[in-house]
Amino acid sequence: MTDTLPRPLDSEDARLVLGRAKVLYTDLDGTLLGRGGSLLTDVEGRPDATAAKAVAMLNAEALPVVAVSGRNVKQLRELARLLGWRDFIAEVGTLRVRDRGAEVRYELGDWTPGLIEETGLTPYEVIERSGAVEALLAAFPGKLEYHSPYHTDRLVTHALRGEVDLDAARGVLGAFELPLTIVDNGIIRPMRHDLVDVRHVHAYHVMPSGVTKVHAIEADLAERERARDDAIAVGDSVTDVAMAPAVALLVLVENALEQAEVREAAAMHDNVVVTEGKAGHGWAELAGAWLRARAEASCAIEPE
Ligand SMILES: [Mg+2]
Structure with missing residues (x-):
């Protein structure tokens, strides 16, 4: 198999896109955050303020950064407050949140419109009652479990972890009437787990099929009266690469290339x-490159 690696961030065409970009969509774990989900450690877990300084630099220019994450609304609200951000896309694109929770909108893909209003349940509860997650756990004994303690307080997706064949898992979900899928949200390093004989532990989400981060970003851009050309995104997993069609430039942090699936997805x-x-x-490299490109672009259009 030939692997075409993505171009470097400092390539000329990337600089042109960055000069025009007005909003950044960012993944968190493995992208902005270091080991253990900390903003203040590097990828090896050493204390490091590089990412924190980069966040402050973008905030100082009032450039909007929208977190796009598998995390729930509660977690992202606190994180947004800490980082000085306002809006975020939670639970893998199924929830769009403005002003740290003042407005919350569901994105439920292939689900029948009105289903949630009719049942009075949250989408999470609808999935729970379908029995689909139980069936999935039973189909992969020792290979899949709830992503404890992060699986609670969720409105839509069921957060799991483990290592399974996604096509086989989707086959299990396909037996249910409710349109569901399972997505891979990247490799994680949980402090403890009860999985048996797994090479890498992946974070997974069982969620409505037909929901993508692309839809969520498109809806978010429309509300901002911005277009695809105004948007850039950064991430480290296959679900992050899936943001590429929604933005002018998709930036992968280097560790993303450790996963063959990411390299394959990026080549598309x-x-x-x-x-x-x-x-x-x-992430800090991207922030610096964005600020420099914007400064260059504004010099270029200033009259002599
Ligand atoms: Mg990630």
Whole structure:
């Protein structure tokens, strides 16, 4: 198999896109955050303020950063407050949140419109009652479990972890009337788990089929009266690469390329670039490149 690696972030065409970009969509774990989900450690877990400084630099320019994450609304509200951000896309694109929770909208893909209003349940509860997650856990004994303690307080997706064949898992979900899918949200390093004989532990979400981060970003951009050309995104997993069609430039932090699935997914798009640094260091590279490109672009259009 030939692997075409994405172009570097400092390539000329990336600089042109960055000069026009007005909003950044960012993944958190493995992208902005270091080991253990900390903003203040690097990818190896060493204390490091590089990413935190980069966040402050973008905030100082009032450039909107929208977190796009598998995390729930509660978690992201606190994180947004800490980082000085306002809006976020929670639970893998199924929830769009404005002003740290003042407005919350569901994105439920292939589900029948009105289903939630009719039942009076949350989408999470609808999935729970379908029995689909139980069936999935039973189909992969020792290979799949709830992503404890992060699986609670969720409105839509069921957060799992483990290592399974996604096609086989989707086959299990396909037996249910409720349109559901399972997505891979990247490799994680849980402090403890009860999985048996797994190479890598992946974070998974069981969620309505037909929901993508692309839809969520498109809806978010429309509300901002912005277009695809105004948007950039950064991430480290296959679900992050899936943001590429919604934005002008999709930036991968270097550690993303450790996963063959990510390299394969990235090769399908022509607007993917990669940083030199891993996780928060890569994020800071992007922030610096964005600010420099904007400064260059504004010099270029200033009259003599
Ligand atoms: Mg990630």
